[in-house]
Amino acid sequence: xxxxxxxxxxxxxxxxxxxxxxxxxxxxxxxxxxxxxxxxxxxxxxxxxxxxxxxxxxxxxxxxxxxxxxxxxxxxxxxxxxxxxxxxxxxxxxxxxxxxxxxxxxxxxxxxxxxxxxxxxxxxxxxxxxxxxxxxxxxxxxxxxxxxxxxxxxxxxxxxxxxxxxxxxxxx
Amino acid sequence: xxxxxxxxxxxxxxxxxxxxxxxxxxxxxxxxxxxxxxxxxxxxxxxxxxxxxxxxxxxxxxxxxxxxxxxxxxxxxxxxxxxxxxxxxxxxxxxxxxxxxxxxxxxxxxxxxxxxxxxxxxxxxxxxxxxxxxxxxxxxxxxxxxxxxxxxxxxxxxxxxxxxxxxxxxxx
DNA sequence: CAATTACGGTACTGTCAAGTTCCGGAACTA
DNA sequence: TAGTTCCGGAACTTGACAGTACCGTAATTG
Numbered sequence: 001x002x003x004x005x006x007x008x009x010x011x012x013x014x015x016x017x018x019x020x021x022x023x024x025x026x027x028x029x030x031x032x033x034x035x036x037x038x039x040x041x042x043x044x045x046x047x048x049x050x051x052x053x054x055x056x057x058x059x060x061x062x063x064x065x066x067x068x069x070x071x072x073x074x075x076x077x078x079x080x081x082x083x084x085x086x087x088x089x090x091x092x093x094x095x096x097x098x099x100x101x102x103x104x105x106x107x108x109x110x111x112x113x114x115x116x117x118x119x120x121x122x123x124x125x126x127x128x129x130x131x132x133x134x135x136x137x138x139x140x141x142x143x144x145x146x147x148x149x150x151x152x153x154x155x156x157x158x159x160x161x162x163x164x165x166x167x168x169x170x171x172x
Numbered sequence: 173x174x175x176x177x178x179x180x181x182x183x184x185x186x187x188x189x190x191x192x193x194x195x196x197x198x199x200x201x202x203x204x205x206x207x208x209x210x211x212x213x214x215x216x217x218x219x220x221x222x223x224x225x226x227x228x229x230x231x232x233x234x235x236x237x238x239x240x241x242x243x244x245x246x247x248x249x250x251x252x253x254x255x256x257x258x259x260x261x262x263x264x265x266x267x268x269x270x271x272x273x274x275x276x277x278x279x280x281x282x283x284x285x286x287x288x289x290x291x292x293x294x295x296x297x298x299x300x301x302x303x304x305x306x307x308x309x310x311x312x313x314x315x316x317x318x319x320x321x322x323x324x325x326x327x328x329x330x331x332x333x334x335x336x337x338x339x340x341x342x343x344x
Numbered sequence: 345c346a347a348t349t350a351c352g353g354t355a356c357t358g359t360c361a362a363g364t365t366c367c368g369g370a371a372c373t374a
Numbered sequence: 375t376a377g378t379t380c381c382g383g384a385a386c387t388t389g390a391c392a393g394t395a396c397c398g399t400a401a402t403t404g
Contacts, residue, residue, distance in 0.1 A: 154292030
């Protein structure tokens, strides 16, 4: 991802790119922010009546391919992993919305009495995100509907429907 | 991570480094392989009688700090993320042994009748690894004993002790 | 001790990519 | 049409870093 490539892809001159962004750092920052603008409106979440239905409703073909593009972007960002500013503001920002959404859906499910009130929501709402990330970026296997449903039905819902064996809080 | 730094850290001349490795690529490959040599012998796993005990026995202070060093290495490897050769052989190789160990411990637990035989072991044995990675490299928070036990007690064991909920034929 | 080898250090070369400068031409304006 | 502004493109500068060449010296061997 060189600036020449960026300019070429934009069918623009490098000078023009630098007219709009004063450095590559700013360009990357803005690009990340742009990608982070989530299409998922927090106040318009799916509400199917079951946690399982809500979660499945989140996984649209759109988001699958978007995720894969994000992973390719990550892999190509190379040197920016050193600057923790970017990891925090940019990369972590990718995942935070999903975690927030999961948290909200799970809290609703608790309210409905669908899952145990003593479940560790704070941890559970990071499970999908963590594992999708690991699968996409490390294992480089598709995070598709099959895997997603297996995750929900095989891990997440069983974990949430039971009270946890021992009460444990995690710092946040 | 420049070759000058490597040489300096080794209190050696750059020429000496190049006498042993013909290129940086080979050096990184060998370094990854060396870090991957796991201290956990597969035929000498903990056997405390419970899955919980076995898993907790895996988490030694040694491995915690080693993991954090690995994450720092990852963050510093920058450009190598493009070459999927390295991601597969090197980085993925870090995690595979842990997954294998988890799988073995869980199969034992199934054999003891401790966890449900219908549990999704293949998925479950990736949970700890995925989430430790996410926490260490993305969230940059410590993967310590507190978090680890919360993960085991709040997610993993509850998920495993229950049969999967009905794989209902819900929406498409 | 003398000869050879191995090493640490430093200076050099080549390459690649970020950032700058400049120019010619297109598009808009009067 | 003439003047002004903006853009694409290409050449250039600069810095960082991989890889190389070389030298003085310490260790090794006969």
